[in-house]
Amino acid sequence: MITLDEFIINFTNIKLRIEKACLKSKRDVSDIQLLPVTKTHSVHAVEYALHVGLNSVGENRVQEVKEKKPLSSESCRWELIGHLQSNKANEAVRLFDRIQSVDSLKLIRKLNTACEASEKVLPILLQCNAGKDPNKFGFSEASMSEALETALEAPFLKCEGLMTIAPLDEDPTSAKACFERLRTIRDALSSEFKLELKELSMGMTQDLEEAIAAGSTMIRVGSALYGSRA
Numbered sequence: 001m002i003t004l005d006e007f008i009i010n011f012t013n014i015k016l017r018i019e020k021a022c023l024k025s026k027r028d029v030s031d032i033q034l035l036p037v038t039k040t041h042s043v044h045a046v047e048y049a050l051h052v053g054l055n056s057v058g059e060n061r062v063q064e065v066k067e068k069k070p071l072s073s074e075s076c077r078w079e080l081i082g083h084l085q086s087n088k089a090n091e092a093v094r095l096f097d098r099i100q101s102v103d104s105l106k107l108i109r110k111l112n113t114a115c116e117a118s119e120k121v122l123p124i125l126l127q128c129n130a131g132k133d134p135n136k137f138g139f140s141e142a143s144m145s146e147a148l149e150t151a152l153e154a155p156f157l158k159c160e161g162l163m164t165i166a167p168l169d170e171d172p173t174s175a176k177a178c179f180e181r182l183r184t185i186r187d188a189l190s191s192e193f194k195l196e197l198k199e200l201s202m203g204m205t206q207d208l209e210e211a212i213a214a215g216s217t218m219i220r221v222g223s224a225l226y227g228s229r230a
């Protein structure tokens with residue numbers, strides 16, 4: 001685990017990358033939220049994030065958050081960014097403030113039922129496999145309209161936008177195409193359903209510049225902040 005001083009240097013560098021990307025695409029830095037991804041790291045990673053004024057963290061496993069959350073500051077918001085098995089919907093609803101990785105109709109229904117039981121409205125994002133990567137979860141582009149319709153029929157879920165993960169590729173043009181695709185899908189859904197769908201969660205350590213250029217409102221950054229997870 002890196003030290004707090006090292007984290008602050010990494011955080012400063014990420015902010016510079018965000019600023020440069022915003023200058024280039026004429027966007028306002030305040031329109032892009034940085035979600036620190038603390039998965040596999042200890043609770044110190046969460047405390048570092050809170051120390052520099054970030055108020056949410058991204059995690060990909062229910063079990064890990066179950067262990068970390070009781071040890072962390074109560075002010076922290078937890079976002080799920082990894083695939084969720086629908087039999088863990090109840091637990092996830094209890095642990096997370098938002099679920100970004102909603103990737104099946106079955107999961108939408110299970111989450112809605114779990115929220116109803118705990119009298120909670122849960123913000124969600126729909127994960128779209130916009131890069132058509134066979135190794136990634138997420139709704140296909142063709143099923144996004146049905147997915148959103150199902151989410152809108154779920155009274156205990158509040159769909160705030162879309163999320164995607166670009167295909168693993170050294171060539172940044174494939175991430176760029178994936179992000180531009182998600183933006184186009186969002187714009188189409190937004191006009192079809194007359195909804196804002198403001199959030200576009202896209203971009204990670206490798207490809208945050210491409211994501212910001214394509215309209216990302218939230219970049220999810222792990223290794224550039226905390227070092228490698230290996």
Ligand SMILES: *Cc1c(COP(=O)(O)O)cnc(C)c1O
Pocket residue numbers: 037039060081082165204205206220221222223224
């Ligand atoms: C791990 C993870 C990230 C962070 O990835 P880095 O390359 O370490 O920045 C972002 N999004 C999702 C969905 C992840 O699983």
